[in-house]
Amino acid sequence: MIDLNAVRADTPAATRRVFLDSAGSSLPPRPVLDVVIGHLEREAEIGGYGAGRERADDLEAGYRVFADLLGAEPDEIAFTDSATRSWLAAFDAVPLAAGDRVLITEVEYAGNAVPILHRAREVGASVETVPSDARDQVDVAALREMADERVKLVSLVHVPTNSGLVNPVEEVVAAAHEVGALVLLDACQSIGQFPVRADELGADLISGTGRKWLRGPRGTGVLVVRRRAREVLRPRLVDLHSGEWVAPQRVRLREDARVFELWESSVADRLGLIAAARYALDLGLDEIQREVTGLADRLRRGLADIPGVELRDIGERRSGIVTFTVAGRPAVELRDELARQGVVVSTSHVGSTLLDMTRRGLDEVMRASPHYFVEPAQVDQAVEAVSRCAR
Numbered sequence: 001m002i003d004l005n006a007v008r009a010d011t012p013a014a015t016r017r018v019f020l021d022s023a024g025s026s027l028p029p030r031p032v033l034d035v036v037i038g039h040l041e042r043e044a045e046i047g048g049y050g051a052g053r054e055r056a057d058d059l060e061a062g063y064r065v066f067a068d069l070l071g072a073e074p075d076e077i078a079f080t081d082s083a084t085r086s087w088l089a090a091f092d093a094v095p096l097a098a099g100d101r102v103l104i105t106e107v108e109y110a111g112n113a114v115p116i117l118h119r120a121r122e123v124g125a126s127v128e129t130v131p132s133d134a135r136d137q138v139d140v141a142a143l144r145e146m147a148d149e150r151v152k153l154v155s156l157v158h159v160p161t162n163s164g165l166v167n168p169v170e171e172v173v174a175a176a177h178e179v180g181a182l183v184l185l186d187a188c189q190s191i192g193q194f195p196v197r198a199d200e201l202g203a204d205l206i207s208g209t210g211r212k213w214l215r216g217p218r219g220t221g222v223l224v225v226r227r228r229a230r231e232v233l234r235p236r237l238v239d240l241h242s243g244e245w246v247a248p249q250r251v252r253l254r255e256d257a258r259v260f261e262l263w264e265s266s267v268a269d270r271l272g273l274i275a276a277a278r279y280a281l282d283l284g285l286d287e288i289q290r291e292v293t294g295l296a297d298r299l300r301r302g303l304a305d306i307p308g309v310e311l312r313d314i315g316e317r318r319s320g321i322v323t324f325t326v327a328g329r330p331a332v333e334l335r336d337e338l339a340r341q342g343v344v345v346s347t348s349h350v351g352s353t354l355l356d357m358t359r360r361g362l363d364e365v366m367r368a369s370p371h372y373f374v375e376p377a378q379v380d381q382a383v384e385a386v387s388r389c390a391r
Contacts, residue, residue, distance in 0.1 A: 002287050002372050011373045018343040018378040018385075020299075023161070023189055023321050023369035025211045025218060028272070029279055036217055036272035043268070052267045059267070062274035069277045069285075070206065070224055071197025075256040078223040079270055083188040083209035084111055086223035089260045090184055090205040091115060093233040094153050098124030101151045103181075105130050105138045105167070106355045107160035112186060113354070116155060125152075129355060136314035140171040144178070151181040156203070158196070159189035162348035162357060162365055163323050164296065165315030166190070173202040182229060188212065191222070192280055193320045193371075194289035204229035210269075213292075213320070213371065216276030217269040225257040235259050283372070291372035292320035295379055299368060302383030308390040312365045323348065323365040326390050331364040334389055341385045 008014050010029040019027055028036075042051040052059075063074035070077070080086045091112075096102070102116055102125060120127045130146060133139035138156070147154075154176040159166055169185060176183045185203035190196050192213030198206055206224035210216025225233070235242065235253060241263035243253035253259050280288065299322050303309050308327040326334055331347040338345055345368045350357040357363065370379060 002283055002291055004373070004375065007283070007373045008375075014373045016342075018382050019374065020368040020370050020382060021344050021346045022193070022213050022215070022371040023367060024346045026213060026215045026371055027373070028215050028217060028276065031279055032216060032272045032275045035275040036268045039268040039271055048267065055267060055271060058274070059270060062270065062277075065274050065277050065281070066222055069281055070191070070208075070222070071195075071199040071201075072224050072226070075258075076198070076225055076227060078225060078257040078260040079265065079273070080221040080223055080261065081219050081265065081269075082221040083186075083207050084221070086207035086209075086221040086260075087112060087184070087186060087188075088115060089235070089237055090207060090223055090225065090233075091119075091153075091155075092237055093235045093260070094182060094184070095232065095234050096120070096123050096125045096152055099150060100125040101148075102127045103130050103143065103146060103151055103154045103176075104128070105156060106132045106359060107138075107157050107163070107165060107167070107353055108155060108355060109157055109161055109186060109188075110352050110354065112155055112157070130154075132356075132359075135316045137165055137316060138167050138172060140168065140175055143172060144175045147175060147179045147181065149179055151176070151179055154181050154183045155186070156183060157186045159187075159193075159319045159321065160353055160356065161189060161321075162312075162353045162362075162367070163315070164313035164318040164321045166317040166319050167315070168317075169201045169203060177202070182232065189319065189321065192276075192288070193292050195285040198224050198226060210273040210276055214273075214276050214280060215371070216273040219266060220269050220273040222273070223257065223260055225260065230255070230257070237262075239263050288372055292370065293318075295370035295372075295374055295376065296320045296322050298376060298379050299370060299383065302380060303386060306383070306387045306390050309386060312360075312362065314360075320369055320371070322368045322370075324368075324386075325362070325365055326386065329389060331366055334366060337389050338382075338385055341388070343382045343385045345382075
């Protein structure tokens with residue numbers, strides 16, 4: 001069981017307001033802050049290069065930490081400056097040509113859809129949408145019917161930005177692998193709130209961020225590249241860290257996942273990201289999931305009883321993201337009103353998940369995402385605040 005008093009002591013801001021926006025950018029715990037600030041201070045004393053050399057062993061150890069966190073091997077881990085950078089680097093390395101097909105789902109995120117559609121148009125590939133099933137998650141049977149040897153990639157969002165859905169990854173991976181397609185899993189909203197293990201899910205590529213449920217610094221990301229995927233990927237965004245200049249007309253790229261890294265990075269933020277992963281591992285991902293699920297369920301029950309409030313979550317399995325609308329109240333206006341009452345939530349709009357929001361007739365939703373450092377009483381406080389706004 002997570003010691004609520006201890007994690008709240010590590011998160012002083014959690015005592016000053018009801019923070020329900022870990023799906024946006026969570027509150028880093030004190031050990032993460034100490035690492036980041038401490039390294040910046042050291043850089044100010046001796047310079048960035050010298051400070052970085054002092055922490056070389058700690059940076060190297062981070063690959064094992066994330067391998068343990070994500071069910072991979074250290075050589076399958078790459079660090080980046082964001083989930084977006086991780087996703088783009090992986091996608092750009094997938095070979096695509098005229099006539100190839102890319103499959104997406106109805107909850108595809110705009111940050112993925114834009115580069116997919118842009119590149120497909122450039123090379124003459126097609127982008128097709130796998131429909132959702134009766135439970136509003138990806139229809140695996142339909143995916144199997146659509147898949148053939150021309151499908152080179154299935155882009156799957158694990159937990160969408162605009163609902164509590166958790167997509168069935170293992171089933172999608174099995175269907176994609178039957179035709180030799182790669183699966184790129186966007187785990188931006190899942191890493192840190194429940195176990196995400198490459199060795200269990202089977203995805204070829206997994207992208208994630210530090211700033212959300214993992215509670216790391218902004219400007220940090222991680223990419224898992226399974227060994228079998230490296231055989232078909234063709235990395236293009238490379239520099240002198242990704243490879244080496246071995247002759248006037250020849251370069252040699254790295255053979256591990258670090259081929260997707262760049263030479264320049266924030267050492268302080270990288271150390272903070274590693275500290276955040278250690279913090280989560282020490283608490284236990286199963287314990288974190290239990291707390292997050294309990295708080296999200298409590299919030300859903302409370303909101304469901306408020307006249308004028310409609311829950312907007314979908315799917316058979318639910319995450320820690322709780323989405324809802326309030327009749328007659330624009331989302332941004334309601335967000336700001338709740339903030340004045342000490343409740344921090346965010347909003348999600350049709351431009352982020354165009355297919356899903358359009359299909360469900362939604363322009364916007366409220367998004368609340370309680371993490372394990374939130375007290376149950378604070379969830380009830382949030383429900384009462386929404387009730388006042390709805391009245």
